[in-house]
Amino acid sequence: MRIVLVGPPGAGKGTQAAYLAENLSIPHISTGDLFRANISQGTQLGQKAQEYMRAGKLVPDEVTIGMARDRMEQPDAENGFLLDGFPRNLSQAEALDGILRETGTELDAVLDLEVPEDEVVRRIAGRRMCRNDSSHIFHVEYSRPRTEGVCDVCGGELYQREDDSEETVRKRLEVYHTETEPIIDYYKAQDLVVTISALGKVAEVTKRAMEALGRAA
Numbered sequence: 001m002r003i004v005l006v007g008p009p010g011a012g013k014g015t016q017a018a019y020l021a022e023n024l025s026i027p028h029i030s031t032g033d034l035f036r037a038n039i040s041q042g043t044q045l046g047q048k049a050q051e052y053m054r055a056g057k058l059v060p061d062e063v064t065i066g067m068a069r070d071r072m073e074q075p076d077a078e079n080g081f082l083l084d085g086f087p088r089n090l091s092q093a094e095a096l097d098g099i100l101r102e103t104g105t106e107l108d109a110v111l112d113l114e115v116p117e118d119e120v121v122r123r124i125a126g127r128r129m130c131r132n133d134s135s136h137i138f139h140v141e142y143s144r145p146r147t148e149g150v151c152d153v154c155g156g157e158l159y160q161r162e163d164d165s166e167e168t169v170r171k172r173l174e175v176y177h178t179e180t181e182p183i184i185d186y187y188k189a190q191d192l193v194v195t196i197s198a199l200g201k202v203a204e205v206t207k208r209a210m211e212a213l214g215r216a217a
Contacts, residue, residue: 001026001217002105003082004096004192006184007113009172010120011198012205016113017084019206020213027076031085034067035059045070064088065095072099080108093183109216110187111209113198117173125166132156192216 001024007013014030021028038046045066052059068086071077087093100106115123122141130136130151138145138158145152162168187193194212198205 001080001082001108001213002100003080003108003213004087004110004187005082005084005113006110006180007198008115008117008120008176009169010123011113011115012202013084013113015202016198016205016209017082019202020111020209021082023206023210024080024082024213026080026082027074028082028084029068029071029077029086031064031068031088034064034071034086038067043070061089061091061095065092065099068092068096069099073103087183089179090182090186093186107187107190107192109194109213110184110192111213112184112193112195113205113209114195115198119199120173121166121169124164124169125160127160127164128158129161130154130156130158 003020003024003026005013005017005020017028017030035046035049039050040046045063048063049059049067052063064086068083072081083096087096096107123139126140126142128138128140128145128149130138130153132151132154133156136151136153136156137143138151145158149158150156151158184193194216196205196208196212200208
């Protein structure tokens with residue numbers, strides 16, 4: 001299957017993408033991984049992206065599109081892929097359509113993870129990270145540490161990232177509504193969108209998603 005995964009920040013796209021890609025035996029292609037791989041490998045596109053990032057500027061669509069195109073042309077993506085974070089806007093969605101036309105393929109589904117805005121804020125603003133190891137993550141409601149402000153794993157101090165403040169989260173949601181949400185209507189016009197609730201336990205959401213994708217296929 002060829003799938004695009006969309007949803008607001010905090011919807012659990014990264015987590016679901018990993019499980020779905022494994023269940024469907026297709027590569028999970030995320031924008032973050034594309035940037036890291038191209039920059040670490042010193043590709044021409046990676047060098048261009050790094051120049052913009054160092055200057056504090058947004059990486060142009062053409063660079064992101066080029067990275068996505070290269071990745072989708074790899075042998076492991078021949079029979080399908082799951083795109084996470086791409087396309088991010090209408091321009092990228094139109095470019096993706098062009099890439100697929102060139103290869104004689106098409107999308108099977110656009111999976112839209114739906115989460116109420118207040119829940120998004122609750123999920124992200126409640127996160128607490130360990131200063132010693134950023135992989136140690138807790139939550140003030142859903143995954144509390146045994147001792148408030150102290151990491152269960154290593155005893156490090158827990159803190160809230162600046163990016164996780166409620167004000168920043170609401171700004172990120174504004175960007176999502178303005179830039180990314182319009183692609184949902186774009187794909188609805190192609191009868192590709194499958195919307196599911198992303199509330200509940202991870203396994204429940206994965207089961208919901210697999211059933212919805214099965215119907216779409």
